Amino acid sequence: MKVLEPRCGKSPPSDLLRMRIHSRILKSLPNTRPPETLFYYCRIHLHTPAIQRTAQMLQDSAKARREVELHWRASPCTHIVKIIDVYENLYQSRKCLLIIMECMDGGELFSRIQDRGDQAFTEREASDIMKSIGEAIQYLHSINIAHRDVKPENLLYTSKRPNAVLKLTDFGFAKETTSHNSLATPCYTPYYVAPEVLGPEKYDKSCDMWSLGVIMYILLCGYPPFYSNHGLAISPGMKKRIRLGQYEFPNPEWSDVSDEVKQLIRNLLKTEPTQRMSITEFMNHPWIMQSMQVPPTPLHTSRVLKEEKDLWEDVKEEMTSALATMRVDYEQIKIKKIEDSCNPLLQKRRKKISPDVATH
Incomplete structure (x- = not known):
């Protein structure tokens, strides 16, 4: 510097x-x-x-x-x-x-779609946009970086021109996914630790994949998957639906979207982080890899985004909150030594074996 x-x-x-x-x-x-x-x-x-x-x-x-x-x-x-x-x-x-x-003068991704007026937003455009975002995530994951904050306001266009480039910004929550601390030492009990603690690399990267699923869902219909249908006011059960992976593909917005695309979204929004598809699998999917062959089917996206514009700030706020719950600061996690553990089952086991130990 x-x-x-x-x-x-x-x-x-x-x-x-x-x-x-x-x-x-x-x-x-x-x-x-x-x-x-x-x-x-x-x-x-x-x-x-x-x-x-x-x-x-x-x-x-x-x-x-x-x-x-x-x-x-x-x-x-x-x-x-x-x-x-x-x-x-x-x-x-x-x-x-x-x-x-x-300088990114083109504004946010969804604001650009909201402002296009009566011009229909198509499935082919959605595919092309997801390919651009996917390329950013693929590059990050290839150099062992998880962004962990991929959301609408962090996706900006270089200009207002039709050929503007979409780019990802804000690395405030980004993290290197290469682990420097081994958990294999015999004095610890890593086999009792949750998979996301043992494998933060995959867990952190899967957070980016979940974000791709949410953004793709919104691009194809105009409202997010885990909120009230058709972009209505956010309900108290929103966080529960995110946790349980409860969402639908209601008509008419989804009537012309193929089952193949819906399955791609399902693979991104898996509740278990380790079950979500990787960025390589995502980029190799035909809907992404062959974006120019995706049919230019008109979608309801621009209409819905325009009608529900007043609620968009709430949508962004709740996505920010959801991402925050997914991020885990692994540097704050400490694995206790066995002798320091207060686990009830382990304490019971200690009492059971202590007399035998004393006789030897």
């Missing part, structure tokens, strides 16, 4: 904390992150008015550096927002990281 001269102030000046390059702040962007971690988020002119970038300022911490490092490693992918440069500096007497990224 580049180390810059300290500079403090209430807001970044026009030279963006002495980057020593010509830049001009155009406007501040919405902040969806906690204020204690994100200081500033804006769009800027870089070098010339023809070049625009997004500037994000994070409070310097181990977590922030991990986020930036993983995002930087993923930047070569066509469908991931590219980091241009990263700077270290001081802001309001606190160390910070200034991240310069490519």
Whole structure:
């Protein structure tokens, strides 16, 4: 990272904390992150008015550096927002990281569909979009990174043009899936540990696959799978339905969608993480691999999204909540030694064998 001269102030000046390059702040962007971690988020002119970038300022911490490092490693992918440069500096007497990224002027994925008016959204378009998102996830998983926060607001277009590229952003919850800590040591009891603890790599990656299933479902009908039918107000039983995998494919929205596509969604929304299909299996599915051969069947998506636009923020909020419950911070999990365990069955077993041990 580049180390810059300290500079403090209430807001970044026009030279963006002495980057020593010509830049001009155009406007501040919405902040969806906690204020204690994100200081500033804006769009800027870089070098010339023809070049625009997004500037994000994070409070310097181990977590922030991990986020930036993983995002930087993923930047070569066509469908991931590219980091241009990263700077270290001081802001309001606190160390910070200034991240310069490519500017995504096309808006969010579903906002783009909502705003298309009377133009029908087709199954072929849905397939092409899922292929783009899948390529981003495939790249991440190939370099042992799980994004763990794939949701509508993190899928942005480069511009408002028809040929704009869809890209994944926000690596705040991303995680390396290569385990550095072996659980095979004899003084522990890994065979009693849940599979997701023993295999965090597959568990973390499966979170991304569940997200693909939800996004694909919405693309094909206009409302999410685990909420009230047809995008009505979220019911109290929503979380229970997510946990139990209870969802349907109601008509008329699903009447023209093939059973093959519905089965693909089922394979992504398995309640057991280890049973969900992998990204390789997803990308090899004919509906994804041969997207240009998918029929251009008109869908109800744009109509439903437009009619239920007022509820869309609730939908995004609940998907964020659902993803949060799936994420497990494995660094906080400690496996007890056998002698420290308070398991009732183990205690009973100890009492049973202790007299025999004493006689020897």
